[in-house]
Amino acid sequence: MKEQELRELQNTLSWPEKIGQLIQLSGDFFQSEALAVGPKQKLGIDQDTVNLVGSVLNLTGAEATNHIQENYLANSRHKVPLLFMADIIYGYRTIFPIPLGLGATWNPALIKQAYQVIAAESRSAGAHVTFAPMVDLVRDARWGRCLESTGEDPHLNADYAKVMVEGLQGENLEGIASCVKHFAAYGAAEAGREYNTVDMSERRLRQDYLTGYKAAIDAGCKLVMTSFNTYDGMPATGNDFLLKDILRKEWGFDGVIISDYAAIQELVAHGVAADEREATQLAIEATTDIDMKTSCYAKQLEPLIKDGMISSKLVDDAVWRVLKLKNNLGLFEDPYRGASKENEEMNLLSDKNRALSRKVAAESVVLLQNKNNVLPLTPNQDKILLVGPYGDKQDLIGLWAVHGKTTDVTTLKEVLEKKLTSESFKFTQGCDMLDDYSFLGEFGATAEQIDSIGLSESQRESALAEALKLGEVADVIIFAMGEHTMQSGEAGSRTDITLPKIQQDFMNQMIELGKKKILISISGRPLVYTKEVNQMDAILQAWFPGTEGANAIVDLLFGDTNPSGRLSMSFPHNVGQLPIYYNEFKTGRPLTSKTHKGRFISKYLDSPNQPLFPFGYGLSYSEVLYNNLKLSSSEMTEKLIATISISNQSDRDCLETVQLYIQDVTGSVVRPVKELKKYKKVSLKAKETKTVSFELAREDLYYYKRDMSFNVESGAFIVFVGPNSEEVLESQFELI
Ligand code: NOJ
Numbered sequence: 001m002k003e004q005e006l007r008e009l010q011n012t013l014s015w016p017e018k019i020g021q022l023i024q025l026s027g028d029f030f031q032s033e034a035l036a037v038g039p040k041q042k043l044g045i046d047q048d049t050v051n052l053v054g055s056v057l058n059l060t061g062a063e064a065t066n067h068i069q070e071n072y073l074a075n076s077r078h079k080v081p082l083l084f085m086a087d088i089i090y091g092y093r094t095i096f097p098i099p100l101g102l103g104a105t106w107n108p109a110l111i112k113q114a115y116q117v118i119a120a121e122s123r124s125a126g127a128h129v130t131f132a133p134m135v136d137l138v139r140d141a142r143w144g145r146c147l148e149s150t151g152e153d154p155h156l157n158a159d160y161a162k163v164m165v166e167g168l169q170g171e172n173l174e175g176i177a178s179c180v181k182h183f184a185a186y187g188a189a190e191a192g193r194e195y196n197t198v199d200m201s202e203r204r205l206r207q208d209y210l211t212g213y214k215a216a217i218d219a220g221c222k223l224v225m226t227s228f229n230t231y232d233g234m235p236a237t238g239n240d241f242l243l244k245d246i247l248r249k250e251w252g253f254d255g256v257i258i259s260d261y262a263a264i265q266e267l268v269a270h271g272v273a274a275d276e277r278e279a280t281q282l283a284i285e286a287t288t289d290i291d292m293k294t295s296c297y298a299k300q301l302e303p304l305i306k307d308g309m310i311s312s313k314l315v316d317d318a319v320w321r322v323l324k325l326k327n328n329l330g331l332f333e334d335p336y337r338g339a340s341k342e343n344e345e346m347n348l349l350s351d352k353n354r355a356l357s358r359k360v361a362a363e364s365v366v367l368l369q370n371k372n373n374v375l376p377l378t379p380n381q382d383k384i385l386l387v388g389p390y391g392d393k394q395d396l397i398g399l400w401a402v403h404g405k406t407t408d409v410t411t412l413k414e415v416l417e418k419k420l421t422s423e424s425f426k427f428t429q430g431c432d433m434l435d436d437y438s439f440l441g442e443f444g445a446t447a448e449q450i451d452s453i454g455l456s457e458s459q460r461e462s463a464l465a466e467a468l469k470l471g472e473v474a475d476v477i478i479f480a481m482g483e484h485t486m487q488s489g490e491a492g493s494r495t496d497i498t499l500p501k502i503q504q505d506f507m508n509q510m511i512e513l514g515k516k517k518i519l520i521s522i523s524g525r526p527l528v529y530t531k532e533v534n535q536m537d538a539i540l541q542a543w544f545p546g547t548e549g550a551n552a553i554v555d556l557l558f559g560d561t562n563p564s565g566r567l568s569m570s571f572p573h574n575v576g577q578l579p580i581y582y583n584e585f586k587t588g589r590p591l592t593s594k595t596h597k598g599r600f601i602s603k604y605l606d607s608p609n610q611p612l613f614p615f616g617y618g619l620s621y622s623e624v625l626y627n628n629l630k631l632s633s634s635e636m637t638e639k640l641i642a643t644i645s646i647s648n649q650s651d652r653d654c655l656e657t658v659q660l661y662i663q664d665v666t667g668s669v670v671r672p673v674k675e676l677k678k679y680k681k682v683s684l685k686a687k688e689t690k691t692v693s694f695e696l697a698r699e700d701l702y703y704y705k706r707d708m709s710f711n712v713e714s715g716a717f718i719v720f721v722g723p724n725s726e727e728v729l730e731s732q733f734e735l736i
Contacts, residue, residue, distance in 0.1 A: 001332045006323055009078070010316070017078055018315060019301045020052030021322045024085065024258065024292045027059025030068045043295045051075065054322060055083035055129075057293065060092070060403055062339040065126025069335050081335035083326060085129040085179070085258075087402045089148060090114075092121035094353035094547055095397040095404040098524060099134065099160075101364035101543035103150030103568030104618070106657045107681050108163040114360050115167025117353050119175030124343035125403070126336075128329055129177040131225060133164035135212030136182055138569060139579035142192025144492020147524035147544070148400055149187060151568030152581045152615060154208045155676045158215035165219035173222075173328055180216035182227030182260055184242050185209040189229055192578060194493045198229040203669065203704045205231070208583075214251060222325055223256045226288060228263055235270045237263040238282030248287055256321045258290040259283060265294040276300055281310055289318040349408060354548055361552035363655075366541040366565035366618040368529070374476075374516050374537040376559030376621055380424045382475035386413060387430035387467050387510065389503070390480035390522045398524055398544030399489030412480055412520070412550045419554060426474070430467030431506035432460055433484050443486055460502075467510060476516040478557075479507060479536075485544070488524025497575055498528045511535050520553060526571040530612055541565070559621055564655035564681070566618035566724065570611035577607060582615035582725040583672040590673075616659050616676070616724035622650035624684065626658075629721050629729040636698065636717075637736045643693040644721045644729065648684035657681045658692045661725060665716040668706035674725055694721075701735065 001009070010018070025043075029036045029050050036050060051072075059065060065084050072082050090096045096114045105111060122130060134148040135157055150160040161180065168178040185205055189196040200209070213224070224247060226237040236242055237259045247253045264283040265276060273279035280300035283291070291297035304310045330337065347353075367375070377384065390396070392413040394406040413427040437445075437453045445453075455463060471477055481503045487494060498504065511517060518538040521527065522545075532539060540563070542553055555561040572580050587602040589595075591609060603609050625647045632641040648654055660678040664671040678694040696719070701712040714735045722728030 001327050006327050009080070010319060010323055013078055013319070015302050015305070017052055018319045019297060020049070021054035021080065021319045022290050022297050022301070022315070023049075023053045024055040024057050024290050025050065025053050026057040026293060027064070029053070030056055030059065030072075045295050045298055049298050054080065055085055055290065058086045058402065059084060060086050060122070060125045060127050062124065062126045062341055062344050065339055066336050073335060080323065081326060081331040083128050083331070084126055085131065086122070086127045087132075087400065088118060088122050088127060088130040089132045089134065089400045089402070090118070091357070091397070091401055091546060092118055092125060092127070092403050093348040093405070093408070094121060094357050095401045096357050096546045097361050097364040097549070098147045098398045098400070098544045099150050100147055100524070100569060101545060102360065103156065103160060104366050104543070104565040105360065105363040106156070106566050106568070106679055107363055108159045110360060110363060111160060112163035112167040113356060115164045116170070116175065117356055119168045119170065121347050121353065122176050123337060124339060124347045126339035127176055128331070128337065129179055129223060130168060131179045131181055132168065133161055133178065133216060134181050135161040135216060136185070136187030136227070137209050137212060138187040139581040140192035141497055141526040141569070141572060142493055142495060142575065142578055143187065143189055144194065144488045144494065144524065145187070145490055146526070146569060147398060147488045147492075152570065153568060153583065153676050154211040156568055157212040161212040161215040162219045165216045165221045169220060169222070177222040177325065177329060178216070179223035179225050179258065180213055180221045181225035182236070183213055183224050183247065184227060184236060185231055186227035186229050192493055194491050195228045198231050199233075203708065206704050210246070217247075217251050217253050221255070222328065223258055224253065225258050225260055226263055228260050228266070230270065235263065235267055235272060237288050238267050238272060238279070238286050240286050243286045243288065254321065256289045256325050257287055259288050259292050261292050262294050264288065264291050264296045277304065280304060284310060284314050284318065287318070289321050349547070357546050358548035358552050358555070361545040361549050362555055362561045364543060364545065364565050365553060365556055365563060366567055367556070367563035367620065368539040368541050368571070368613055368618070369533055369536065370619055371537045373621070374518065375557060377476065377557055379419060379558055380421050382424065382516075383473060384416070384420065384425050384476045384478060385467075385470050385474035386416060386425070386427045386478045386480060388480035389429060389431065389433035390482055390520065391427055391429060395485050396522065396545055396549040397547060399485050399492070404547065408547050410550050412553060415550045415554045419558070426470050428463065428466045428470055430463050430510070432463075432502050434500050435502040440486060464506065464509065467506070468513070471510055471513045471515060474515055476518065477510055477513070478518045478520060479510070480520045480522065481507070482522030483524060483527070492524065495575060497525060499532070504531070507532070507535060518557070526569055528572060528574055528612070530573050533612065559652065562622060562652055562654045563618065563620050564657065566616050566657045567613055568615065570615050571613040573607050573612045576604070577611070580611050583675050585670045586673055610726070614724055614726045616657075617726070618724070620654045620656070622648050622652055622654035622684070624648050624654065624656045624723065626722055626729055629719070629731050631719060631731050631733050633733065635734050635736050636696070638698050640696050640733060641693055642696060642719055642721060642731070643691050645689060645691050646682065646684065647689040648687060651686045653683065653685050655681055655683050656723065659722060659724065660694045660696070661720040661728065662696070662701065663718040663720070664701065664703065664712070665718060667703065668713060671703065674720060676725070698735070
């Protein structure tokens with residue numbers, strides 16, 4: 001529709017019709033009037049309001065969305081189509097690894113392909129908008145939503161944000177619209193506790209936390225979701241500084257801002273609004289366009305206009321942004337956008353999509369340890385025993401694969417059974433996932449359901465006995481262990497991020513058998529593996545690896561694929577170190593202090609400062625040597641080239657992620673000890689040597705200076721290049 005026509009259409013809308021465009025309700029409101037009675041009562045709204053609502057939350061499937069759209073349009077006076085928005089975070093039906101795993105690929109080009117697949121599947125299933133990417137920078141593994149983030153680094157996060165948006169939307173929105181979230185800084189919730197306060201300097205906000213959102217906006221992202229947290233005392237949904245000053249004015253974002261779930265109403269609980277009327281006023285004044293899942297806008301906007309408390313222009317502007325989005329998506333011409341059963345059949349879980357998911361999963365797994373090269377294994381050489389709660393579990397897709405199906409997943413046991421003879425492979429679960437499942441009550445499980453989950457006391461005993469018996473005759477024991485799906489993701493904050501005790505106890509008994517031990521770790525966050533690094537020969541961090549996860553893991557176990565994943569989030573030694581991140585600020589008394597000794601330096605008395613596994617870390621089956629770091633000049637005015645030689649010592653091909661960090665030695669404010677600026681994932685043939693070069697430009701060194709301008713001062717810079725953030729070669733240059 002031409003813009004002029006759209007304007008004219010908007011002018012024909014009544015206030016209730018306009019306000020309807022600013023309300024989002026969940027699918028149950030639209031399924032049938034009878035079914036919607038409960039939800040309507042809960043919100044205190046009537047069917048007339050529902051009939052005018054402009055968007056639907058988390059209802060997908062072509063049959064359902066087409067049916068609802070058809071009914072809606074048939075009964076609507078204005079004929080403005082519904083928008084279907086959904087949480088399609090790392091896969092619609094073909095599930096990819098959780099974003100923390102995607103982060104570990106260090107391969108944005110590959111991740112773009114994954115998001116193209118996600119868009120095509122979603123579109124055929126009737127989704128118009130996805131609430132992705134989530135680009136909240138994370139430094140505290142206690143927070144369950146680390147799962148959804150690509151990690152702790154502003155630069156890497158921004159790279160992923162860009163390709164995810166590009167992959168989802170396509171060049172001309174032929175995919176689905178992307179909604180970046182959660183604006184802003186949700187990942188810094190204090191103490192890693194869900195929905196908690198965020199408070200930080202503007203400098204840190206801009207330098208570290210905003211880069212991901214900004215990259216998404218620059219890539220043309222159509223929507224932004226506000227976060228639940230406060231920033232500088234004001235919840236994001238009513239935060240003028242974040243939404244108006246930065247997002248709208250500074251970044252020029254004129255797309256749709258949607259509140260997170262009930263976040264407008266929560267302004268009351270936060271104590272910045274006395275009631276829903278005030279909450280509505282704060283939110284609309286901050287230019288929050290859509291109210292997700294409350295009746296605040298439905299009930300309060302019109303009276304606020306009538307009483308002269310808000311300008312009607314605020315509402316008109318918000319409506320305009322929503323109509324524009326619908327128009328950009330082409331909904332006025334085709335309200336179904338190609339959603340159909342046939343397209344679903346063609347797209348969902350196709351062999352091609354599965355193959356890509358397997359490739360991405362293989363690149364996401366991080367080999368954390370491999371003592372004496374216990375890996376890769378040789379098929380049918382050793383007797384392998386697979387144990388652990390994830391050994392035969394289809395639940396490898398993680399909590400936020402809302403539309404995925406665990407039944408699509410092949411388990412590790414199934415894959416290994418296919419690959420190996422029955423003499424050389426055995427499986428027994430050996431131990432339960434958790435000591436106690438009662439926390440599932442908080443996620444809606446009844447007492448009866450909780451009782452029926454897991455093993456009974458006697459089953460636990462016999463499971464252990466069986467594992468010990470089979471372990472006696474095995475050469476290698478593979479432990480498929482980790483967190484329960486419900487222990488990470490939204491509302492999955494934890495203060496103890498070690499393996500569940502029942503799994504640890506089991507492991508302690510099994511290692512007494514003295515066999516080779518391999519841990520496959522399934523988790524939505526970095527876990528504390530301080531004990532396991534001593535107990536295990538090899539550790540593969542596999543995250544929730546997605547639909548094809550088990551195939552990818554087995555490819556890695558046997559060396560059909562050489563591991564190449566690198567951590568995008570540090571693994572701590574213990575929870576007391578959190579938040580921990582490689583790009584910390586310099587202190588006046590670092591470990592290397594020349595002026596202070598003993599206890600009076602910045603350190604713990606009972607723990608190392610460093611993480612157990614640092615940012616950027618990951619092994620492969622190939623030893624790669626780094627030599628000869630050279631800078632094209634010892635001075636930089638505009639540009640400089642850094643080169644390094646990398647040499648594959650092994651007889652297998654590998655993928656090596658070469659990382660370049662800098663340190664601004666003296667700045668007008670304190671600067672980080674290291675900052676990632678460049679990286680390349682390079683393929684090396686067996687025994688091959690390559691020279692890798694990076695161009696470093698003046699702008700790469702920019703930061704928010706003391707006066708908050710984004711620039712750089714002349715002076716000394718250190719360049720570090722290596723396979724991770726700790727093992728680096730270094731050189732120095734002077735910025736002129
Ligand atoms: C709440 C979550 O914080 C957000 O990420 C999600 O998109 C919405 N719920 C909608 O389900």
